[in-house]
Amino acid sequence: MHHSIEIENLSFSYPDGHAALRSVTLKLEPCEKVALVGPNGAGKSTLILHLNGILSGSQGSVRVCSMEVDKQNLGRVRAQVGLVFQSPDDQLFSPTVYDDVAFGPLYQGLPPAEVDQRVDEALAAVRMQDYKKRVSHHLSMGEKKRIAIATVLSMRPEVLVLDEPTAGLDPRARRSLIRLLDELPITMLVSTHDMLMVREIFPRTIIMDEGRVVADGLTEDLMSNSELLEAHGLEMPKV
Amino acid sequence: MLFSVAPMHIPDGFLSTLVSLLLWLITILVVGYALKRVSADLGERQVPLMGVLAAAIFAGQMLNFTVIGGTSGHLMGAAIATILLGPWAAILVMTCVVAIQALIFQDGGLLVMGANIFNMGIIGVMVSYFAYQTVKRLAGGRSWGIFAGGFIAAWLSIVVTALAVALQLAFSNTSRADIAIPAMAAIHALIGIGEGLITLGALAFVYSTRPDLLKGGEQAAVGGKFVWVAGLLVALVLAIASPLASAYPDGLMRVAGETGFLESARGPLFNLIPDYNLPGVSNQALATILAGIIGTLIVFFVTLAVAYTRRRKSK
Amino acid sequence: MHVHFLDPYRPRSSPVHQLDPRIKLTLTIAFILTNALVPAGAWPVYILLFALLVSVEILSELGVGYILRRSALALPFVLAALPVMFTMPGPSLTSFAIGPWTLTISQPGLERVISVALKSWISVQAAIVLASSTTFPDLLIALRALRVPRLLVAVFGLMWRYLFVLVDEALRLMRARAARSGESEIPGARRGGSFIWRGRVTGGMAGSLFLRGIERSDRIYMAMLSRGYDGEIRSLPLPSLRLQQIAILAMILFFFILLLAFAFLIWG
Numbered sequence: 001m002h003h004s005i006e007i008e009n010l011s012f013s014y015p016d017g018h019a020a021l022r023s024v025t026l027k028l029e030p031c032e033k034v035a036l037v038g039p040n041g042a043g044k045s046t047l048i049l050h051l052n053g054i055l056s057g058s059q060g061s062v063r064v065c066s067m068e069v070d071k072q073n074l075g076r077v078r079a080q081v082g083l084v085f086q087s088p089d090d091q092l093f094s095p096t097v098y099d100d101v102a103f104g105p106l107y108q109g110l111p112p113a114e115v116d117q118r119v120d121e122a123l124a125a126v127r128m129q130d131y132k133k134r135v136s137h138h139l140s141m142g143e144k145k146r147i148a149i150a151t152v153l154s155m156r157p158e159v160l161v162l163d164e165p166t167a168g169l170d171p172r173a174r175r176s177l178i179r180l181l182d183e184l185p186i187t188m189l190v191s192t193h194d195m196l197m198v199r200e201i202f203p204r205t206i207i208m209d210e211g212r213v214v215a216d217g218l219t220e221d222l223m224s225n226s227e228l229l230e231a232h233g234l235e236m237p238k239v
Numbered sequence: 240m241l242f243s244v245a246p247m248h249i250p251d252g253f254l255s256t257l258v259s260l261l262l263w264l265i266t267i268l269v270v271g272y273a274l275k276r277v278s279a280d281l282g283e284r285q286v287p288l289m290g291v292l293a294a295a296i297f298a299g300q301m302l303n304f305t306v307i308g309g310t311s312g313h314l315m316g317a318a319i320a321t322i323l324l325g326p327w328a329a330i331l332v333m334t335c336v337v338a339i340q341a342l343i344f345q346d347g348g349l350l351v352m353g354a355n356i357f358n359m360g361i362i363g364v365m366v367s368y369f370a371y372q373t374v375k376r377l378a379g380g381r382s383w384g385i386f387a388g389g390f391i392a393a394w395l396s397i398v399v400t401a402l403a404v405a406l407q408l409a410f411s412n413t414s415r416a417d418i419a420i421p422a423m424a425a426i427h428a429l430i431g432i433g434e435g436l437i438t439l440g441a442l443a444f445v446y447s448t449r450p451d452l453l454k455g456g457e458q459a460a461v462g463g464k465f466v467w468v469a470g471l472l473v474a475l476v477l478a479i480a481s482p483l484a485s486a487y488p489d490g491l492m493r494v495a496g497e498t499g500f501l502e503s504a505r506g507p508l509f510n511l512i513p514d515y516n517l518p519g520v521s522n523q524a525l526a527t528i529l530a531g532i533i534g535t536l537i538v539f540f541v542t543l544a545v546a547y548t549r550r551r552k553s554k
Numbered sequence: 555m556h557v558h559f560l561d562p563y564r565p566r567s568s569p570v571h572q573l574d575p576r577i578k579l580t581l582t583i584a585f586i587l588t589n590a591l592v593p594a595g596a597w598p599v600y601i602l603l604f605a606l607l608v609s610v611e612i613l614s615e616l617g618v619g620y621i622l623r624r625s626a627l628a629l630p631f632v633l634a635a636l637p638v639m640f641t642m643p644g645p646s647l648t649s650f651a652i653g654p655w656t657l658t659i660s661q662p663g664l665e666r667v668i669s670v671a672l673k674s675w676i677s678v679q680a681a682i683v684l685a686s687s688t689t690f691p692d693l694l695i696a697l698r699a700l701r702v703p704r705l706l707v708a709v710f711g712l713m714w715r716y717l718f719v720l721v722d723e724a725l726r727l728m729r730a731r732a733a734r735s736g737e738s739e740i741p742g743a744r745r746g747g748s749f750i751w752r753g754r755v756t757g758g759m760a761g762s763l764f765l766r767g768i769e770r771s772d773r774i775y776m777a778m779l780s781r782g783y784d785g786e787i788r789s790l791p792l793p794s795l796r797l798q799q800i801a802i803l804a805m806i807l808f809f810f811i812l813l814l815a816f817a818f819l820i821w822g
Contacts, residue, residue: 015559054729075745079736089766090726093759095447103755104734109743137448137765155736250628251681252673253635256590274703283785286705287774290712291720295767297713298720302728302763304756306749314760323764331706335713342693343562345628345681348674350586408634413670418637433753440757445765452768488641523597526820530598534605541609 004030004159004187005051010060012046020046021057022211028187030158035198035219036191038208039233044163044191045086047208051161051189052081065158079108082152086164088144092136097128097147100136104155122154126180142173146180159187166194195236199223207232247315247404248340249355251348255411262407263353269361270334276327289328293335296320300336302437312433315400317363318371318393319438323445323452326368326466333360354407358400362473366399367392368463369470385446385453386439393438394431395474401427402477409484416488420481560721562624562685570614570683574799575692576699576792581806582684586677588810594662594669596821599813600676607679614687621682628678635670639663690714695792704787712774720767727759 005028012021020043028034036044049055050062053074062069065080085091094100101122105115123129126146131139136147145165152160165181166174174197181188182201192198198205198219205222207215209232215222222228223236254262277285296316303311316336320329337356340346347355370392378384405423409416445452565571570578585603592599611618642663649658688696694707737745746752775783 049729052733054732075735075737076739077736078733079738083733085726085730085733087726089762090723091730093444093727093730093762094755095444095758095761099758103731104736105738106747106751107735107745108738108740109745109747110738110740135448137762151734155734250631250674251586251677252590252670252675253631256587259590270706271703274705278705283779283783284771284775286708286712286787287771287778288768290709291716291767291771291774292764293709293713294716294720295764297717298724299760299763301721301724302756302759304749304752305746312753312756314756319760319764323768331709334706335709339710339713339717342681343685343690344560345624345678345685348586348677349583349681350590350677412642412666413635413638415637415641418641419634436750436753437757437760440754440759441761441764442757443754444758444761448761448765449768452765526598527601530601534601537605538608538612541612545612545615 004028006063008061010057012057020211024213030187033188033202035202035205042208043211044208048161048163052078052083079155080158082157082160084148084162088148091148097134097136098132101150101154118154122150125153126150142169162190248347249351251350253413254351254407258407258411259351262357266353266357273327273330289332293332296336314437317396318367319441321364321367326364329364330360358403362403363396363400365466365470366474367396368466370395389442390435390439393435397427397431397434399474399477402481416484420485563689564686566615568615571687575688575696577799577803579696582680584810585680589673589677592817593821595665596817599817600672614683616686621679624682625678632671635667639667708787
């Protein structure tokens with residue numbers, strides 16, 4: 001039984017000296033859904049960029065689906081870890097939705113019939129089958145975010161990592177996205193400020209602050225500890 | 240050179256002063272005219288539009304794709320700028336890009352900036368305009384004209400600019416015409432394909448998203464004809480001059496020697512005191528050693544002064 | 555949040571930093587021009603110019619190492635000039651054979667190549683000192699003083715403001731592409747697609763950048779209109795130069811002219 005994500009003592013500093021990650025250790029089991037929360041600057045985005053090798057730490061190790069994330073494995077890692085960034089505009093860079101969702105499988109060299117099937121699959125998973133011929137640029141923010149998820153789902157990854165998926169969404173689009181994330185049967189790590197969503201669909205939460213993991217446990221335990229939340233710039237919205 | 244495209248941004252020292260100044264003159268005249276035209280055509284919107292697009296082209300030049308193994312293809316941007324903005328605004332946009340690259344990032348020299356703007360901004364734009372409009376007319380308004388025109392304009396802009404660079408280097412006696420011209424032409428014929436593909440992809444994106452923006456390059460009806468003719472002439476002149484210069488490099492060198500009088504290859508050796516009988520070599524060596532000593536002393540004293548001031552400041 | 559990695563400006567309190575930007579720009583150009591005019595083979599003059607340059611670098615407190623490292627990036631272009639070493643006519647120094655060809659290095663040729671490399675290297679360092687010791691807004695002042703049209707200067711300013719925003723967008727686009735550039739488990743699947751496809755995808759990324767840029771410029775224009783913009787560029791008048799600064803300028807220019815006269819007398 002292998003962990004889907006296994007990070008051990010990961011440290012990373014930006015070229016300008018800023019230490020973004022300090023000895024981070026965490027593990028995700030297959031099909032676990034975990035929320036990553038913390039104030040801005042805590043290192044959440046930096047950590048996420050290590051999961052598919054875009055950044056590599058100065059110390060420590062990152063293993064994804066039993067593979068070490070290093071130069072040799074980059075191709076395999078990126079096929080297994082679907083990373084969805086915060087701004088969909090910077091991820092939808094092809095003329096049509098079909099082109100963007102097909103990029104992953106096409107790059108991998110899959111035959112056209114297979115590519116088609118993957119695109120259909122991915123769009124169905126995000127409930128946007130009718131959007132194949134649409135132009136990404138003209139879609140609403142909510143629609144773009146779902147398409148962005150589809151662009152990585154088409155690679156059939158084992159792990160889905162999302163950076164602020166509900167940021168900038170209106171209530172309806174947000175509800176739709178939360179439902180989608182809840183239903184996707186896949187290991188998931190989501191960095192977010194949306195505490196209500198965390199409480200709703202993520203059984204486990206990791207709190208980061210100043211580059212370190214300061215708490216890692218059941219969401220309901222962490223959320224009821226208001227001192228802990230306050231100490232790290234978080235708060236539970238009053239219901 | 241952090242984000243250098245192809246070997247097109249000429250650094251200082253590679254062109255003779257005469258060539259540099261001549262090209263500065265032409266550039267100033269053309270850019271001055273472009274400023275007037277753009278003010279008339281675009282009006283108020285011009286500053287934000289050109290500013291942001293100049294930034295976009297600069298950023299776009301950082302996008303790359305792997306061609307073979309370690310080499311990657313890049314964008315220069317003259318063609319896509321011309322198609323999106325029309326020739327005069329494109330000249331200004333490319334001027335900004337080249338200027339900032341030289342001033343801030345030392346990609347391209349300051350004295351030769353006129354030449355670089357002339358090559359990438361003026362020649363690149365004019366040739367693109369000529370090619371794009373011609374192909375579009377040939378296609379009779381059908382959409383394939385846009386894409387074919389874009390690809391050819393992009394490819395041509397790279398190749399013709401490269402020829403111009405090679406000729407300028409040859410005229411400055413920095414490179415031999417019969418080596419530089421074929422080499423630059425061959426390399427950039429390949430690089431041009433990359434530019435063509437990126438331009439094509441960009442056009443496809445814009446066409447499917449905001450086809451109205453492609454009409455933008457249609458303005459400048461009056462100035463347009465001039466640019467078209469200029470583009471055609473430039474392409475022709477360079478296409479003819481390059482193989483000629485390549486075939487007769489010595490002729491070119493003679494011309495370069497006569498016009499490059501300010502930096503002639505070799506001058507009389509130490510004629511200050513004609514009756515002095517010491518062999519030229521040791522005079523030279525003496526002068527060099529002396530200069531070295533003086534230079535070292537200067538640096539030494541400056542270092543002392545700086546250290547002294549710093550100590551005084553920290554007291 | 556952080557200084558953008560592209561911005562070369564390094565704040566220091568050196569006399570070079572404090573020098574009026576108009577004087578600095580003029581001196582930098584004059585220095586590069588002087589360099590360009592020095593005849594080939596005038597090594598002592600190059601040495602003096604280099605000494606002057608290093609002194610300024612020390613004075614600027616930017617760190618000679620930093621400047622030298624940055625200047626190395628400009629050197630690859632020298633390869634373009636190398637062939638001249640073999641082809642310029644003149645007394646030969648040495649020759650060697652590569653395969654069927656015999657290459658002869660001539661003395662004037664070697665001198666020319668070394669001159670070009672030196673001029674280029676020295677000029678680049680001057681430009682680096684200028685860019686690293688002068689804030690961009692100050693550089694714009696210097697450009698205005700050199701009579702660059704106000705419209706162009708305004709466009710420069712706007713380009714600079716959005717340069718980093720768009721560069722970051724471009725980097726994110728490339729990251730997003732990298733995140734989807736995986737390797738499948740199916741054996742024999744050819745990775746990467748054809749290079750034509752890759753080129754067109756990159757074009758799509760560029761197109762997205764341009765398109766969003768154009769639409770952003772619409773929003774900027776509206777913001778400008780909301781603040782009363784009417785198309786005319788108005789700016790505050792430039793402060794007049796202090797006598798001390800003009801004196802420095804005159805002294806150094808005079809020194810350059812002396813050096814050049816010396817160089818021409820002996821080597822011209």
